Amino acid sequence: MDKAPKSQARRVAHPQARTAAPATHAAGAAALHSPARDWRERARNYALLMRLDKPVGWLLLLWPTYWGLWAAAKGRPDWSLLVIFTLGVIVMRSAGCVINDYADRWLDAQVKRTAQRPLVNGKVAPREALAVFGALMLLALLLVALTNALTMQLAVVGAALAIAYPYLKRHTHLPQLWLGAAFGWSVPMAYAAQKGEVDQIAWLLFLGNVLWSTAYDTIYAMVDRDDDLKAGAKSTAILFDDLDTVAIGILHAGFLYAMWLAGSRLELGPAYTAGWCAALAIIAVQHWIIRTRARDDCFRAFKLSHWAGAALWVGMAVALSPRAA
Numbered sequence: 001m002d003k004a005p006k007s008q009a010r011r012v013a014h015p016q017a018r019t020a021a022p023a024t025h026a027a028g029a030a031a032l033h034s035p036a037r038d039w040r041e042r043a044r045n046y047a048l049l050m051r052l053d054k055p056v057g058w059l060l061l062l063w064p065t066y067w068g069l070w071a072a073a074k075g076r077p078d079w080s081l082l083v084i085f086t087l088g089v090i091v092m093r094s095a096g097c098v099i100n101d102y103a104d105r106w107l108d109a110q111v112k113r114t115a116q117r118p119l120v121n122g123k124v125a126p127r128e129a130l131a132v133f134g135a136l137m138l139l140a141l142l143l144v145a146l147t148n149a150l151t152m153q154l155a156v157v158g159a160a161l162a163i164a165y166p167y168l169k170r171h172t173h174l175p176q177l178w179l180g181a182a183f184g185w186s187v188p189m190a191y192a193a194q195k196g197e198v199d200q201i202a203w204l205l206f207l208g209n210v211l212w213s214t215a216y217d218t219i220y221a222m223v224d225r226d227d228d229l230k231a232g233a234k235s236t237a238i239l240f241d242d243l244d245t246v247a248i249g250i251l252h253a254g255f256l257y258a259m260w261l262a263g264s265r266l267e268l269g270p271a272y273t274a275g276w277c278a279a280l281a282i283i284a285v286q287h288w289i290i291r292t293r294a295r296d297d298c299f300r301a302f303k304l305s306h307w308a309g310a311a312l313w314v315g316m317a318v319a320l321s322p323r324a325a
Helices: 006-013 017-032 035-049 056-073 079-103 126-144 149-168 175-184 186-195 200-223 225-231 236-265 270-292 295-303 305-319
Strands: none
Touching: 035 079, 035 126, 056 079, 056 175, 056 186, 056 200, 056 305, 079 126, 079 149, 079 186, 126 149, 149 175, 149 186, 175 186, 175 200, 175 236, 186 200, 200 225, 200 236, 200 270, 200 295, 200 305, 225 236, 236 270, 236 305, 270 295, 270 305, 295 305
16 A cells, blocks of 8 residues: 555656756756866957958968068078068967957948957957957067067067057048058068168068059958948048059059069069069959958958969069079
């Protein structure tokens, strides 16, 4: 009479069965919110903030830096400087992206291409972005401290150019020209570090890079032109309007002419001429692509830009190599 039903007996014999599922769920939740997982996610968001997943940006900065190092050293750059400037390019480009996104929070949410950036979607807080920027600038300072006094003085100007750039699109249609100066400043810095001075060829290479950077960043601005107009931002793409491809063509022509003059003064010969012709061909392809002015076509053309800089560096490096000499 007092014997319990079998189902009840099972529950009494195994009372922990009722709490096993919640315990497992709690363990899983703890794993999902573990400190290690949080830090991995935070590191990923910082990497996205610095655009480490998009190497095109730092390659566009790297090739002109290499032009300066190879031209100043006559093809034999100091290996320590090569390491310093390669790391410096990545660090400064990352810092530039961070401060750009911090300054553009008002704009990026209104632009299709940038609406999911970490500062816009809330995955990185503004104070975190400033902390990351400060850490990157400190690292850049440590790198430039390994060079000479003239390079450190030039670095101050370069830092000011990089920091000011993001704020210009609110007040002027020429932020792309300023970006060209910021990106091109690596040339006199590389020259100063390698040669101890900045000569006329260095400034010619700098001028060429300003024209080139303004051209490819105008193509980049064409991607966002409609969104920028609605948001009230300014750019050369908006300034040039229907003459955008003509203006880009003039900028590219000036760039190629400056690089031809630099090659002639350095007496680089056939190898550099081949690299120059390759750069011309790449630019011609870009102009063919952007003729539609379509958003995706402009972005595809922009991503080809760094190959023109690479072609010129390869031509210069081969022409100045010990074997060629």
